[in-house]
Amino acid sequence: MRHIIAAFLAAALGVTGAACGSPSGPAGSPGATVGTAQDGPAQAPAAPALRVVATTPLVGDVVRVVGGDRVELTVLVPAGTDPHGFEPAPRDAAAIAAADAVFMNGLGIDDYLVPLVTGSGGGARVVVLSDGITPIRLPEGGGHGEAEGTGDDHADEAHPGEGAAPDPHVWWDPANVIVWADAVEQTLAELDPAGAGTYAASAGAYRDELRTLDAWIEAQVATVPMDRRVLVTDHQVMGYFAARYGLAQVGAIVPGYSTLAEPSAGEVAALEDAVRRLGVPAIFVGQTVGPGLAQRVADDTGTRLVFVHAESLGAPGGPAATYVDMMRFNVAAIAGALAAAP
Structure with a gap:
């Protein structure tokens, strides 16, 4: 897949308006855009303040919640698609080239898009959301060993090991998605200071929702x-x-x-x-x-x-x-x- 990225770049960067001029679609669909503020039936839609790309639907959902109508969001990997096997299309390079910011999961799950991002020729700020998270790493010998127990007996798995690949699936803990939301809020506010208050309010409400989710999950697991x-x-x-x-x-x-x-x-x-x-x-x-x-x-x-x-x-x-x-x-x-x- 990587050997065709250069060809994608050459094709995509010759396309005008391909990144954010495509019809709006649901978040997570190819080339999807989300968020156009409406001033009223007699007025044209206000232009979003920022053009933003997210690599995966999960990343895109956090950006959508925090950014709201102030961002025009393109999600590269379609919803329902395995991100490990995704291959970018020329329109993806065009979207990145036109973007103000690109948000990535990181920890290996979308790293194959890094050449696409760095080679796009655009000036987008690239934000790896999981950079602020201490990753779990596979224990020695892989994952087929017998359980060492439940509860605190397996807590050592949460600490990074030496030389082992990091686990990129950080979203399975809502506390990590709060870290994502913080990074999205900070980035959007820096790129669009006029919207800082809006981003702060949206991110704050979302953090509360994630904490509620965390408490609900604890209650569900307690039934097992x-x-x-x-x-x-x-x-x-x-x-x-x-x-x-x-x-x-x-x-x-x-x-x-x-x-x-x-x-x-x-x-x-x-x-x-x-x-x-x-x-x-x-x-x-x-x-x-x-x-x-x-x-x-x-x-x-x-x-x-x-x-x-x-x-x-x-x-x-x-x-x-x-x-x-x-x-x-x-x-x-x-x-x-x-x-x-x-």
Whole structure:
């Protein structure tokens, strides 16, 4: 994919008005724009103060909430798409070239877009939202080992290790999304001082909403018996969720942070042994990945699959169209599956 970025840049930078002149669409759709203030039926729409690009729908949702009508937002990765395998199009380079700011998740999940951003020829400020977060890293030996316990027994997973790849799925802890919101507010206010008060008000209300979400998640997890607070996923995606709410991520179909890797036969066998030994109630699979291998493990072990929105928002108007809605959907599914009678 990277070898075609230069060609994308050449094609895209020759297109006039391609970045932000496209028709408005839902956040998370290709080339989507969000937020045009209306002054009244007899007046033309006021131009947004800033043109902003977000790499993923989750990042875009935070920018949308904080920026409101003062930003024209383009989200590169469509909603419902696996961000690990996304390939940019020429229109993406054009959007970046015309942008005032580009917001990225960071920690590897969207780093393949860095050449597109740095080579666009524009003057956008690039903000990696997860730079202010201490990342979780895979424990030695990957993710198929038996659980060391629940509650505080797994708290050491939240500390960075030496030489291990960082976990980019920081949004599974709402406290990390508060860090994102802070960075978005600061950046937008610096680029658009006239809107600083609006951004501060929006970010403050959003922080309150995220704290409410955090408390609700704690209450949902509390309904799960301690010995059933174990997570097996399609890949290592719920580490921050496990660390924040006292669960143990005991294994994954793919023992890594990307859905693009493939497990060995030995790794699959070890995972199935752990699932049987620990009495794992469910295997959680993201909506953006094929469930084939996970279904095989579930069939072999008598465990059921439960689908969640692990790495992307759902369709506009659906039950996971925003970050807060997505987390409520996911946590209800997780807590329900883990608490259900065997």
